[in-house]
Amino acid sequence: MKNLLLSISAVLFFSCDDGDLQIETIDFDSITTINTCNTVEVSTASLLFKINTVEALILELPANALKNEVITEATVNAITESGPYKLTYRTFSDNVSKDYFCSSVPLTSPTVVEEIIAKSGNILITTSEENSTTYNHNITLENITFETSENNRITNLSINDYGKVVTTKAN
Incomplete structure (x- = not known):
């Protein structure tokens, strides 16, 4: 009886699986450059990206x-999957450049390995005047939550400071 109990305990112990739990870190705070394809204008939608x-x-x-x-x-603006404020995290098969986002003909390489759209969070924007026509917009992210296709939640606070964007007021 003792051997049977020991055998069952050993089988249960060694057969337990953690479910391949992966804790991912999304860290862009060290990347200070915000890329854009065009000059950022307040009157048009903007696509900003960090690589x-x-x-x-x-x-x-x-x-x-x-x-301006x-x-x-x-x-404070709420991030949702459907927008209009939307945050997306993508991983690629190889190094990605600004050309990937800005090319008039879509590039075939690198390919997108995974794309995760933020489920929730906030975008905070403060604006300061550099001079009478130039404005600095500081963008901060807070409480960002991503959820993978396997329903793994990534709540990461190490992407707080998105960066600064400059706009110019027309004369």
């Missing part, structure tokens, strides 16, 4: 999300 070798963090802002006026108290 970290084989991964990208893509932020979509609707028209008029940025304003001083805003010292952060404007």
Whole structure:
């Protein structure tokens, strides 16, 4: 009886699986450059992206999300999967460059290995005036939650400081 109990315990112990739990880290705070394909205008939607070798963090802002006026108290905008404020994390098969996002003819390489759209979170925008026509928009992310296709939740606070975007007021 003792041997049977010991055998069953050993089988249960060695057959337990952690479910291949993977804790991913999405860290773009060390990447200071925000890329764009065109000059950012307050009156048009903006596609902003940060590249970290084989991964990208893509932020979509609707028209008029940025304003050419001083805003010292952060404007808070909710991120949703359907937009208009949308945050996407992509991994690629190889190093990715700005050309991947900005080419008029879509590039075939590198390929997207995984794309995860943020389920929730907030975008905070503050604006300062550099001079009478130039404005600096500081973009911060908070409480961002991504969920993979396997329903693994990635809640990561190491992507807080998205960066700074500059706009110019027309004369």
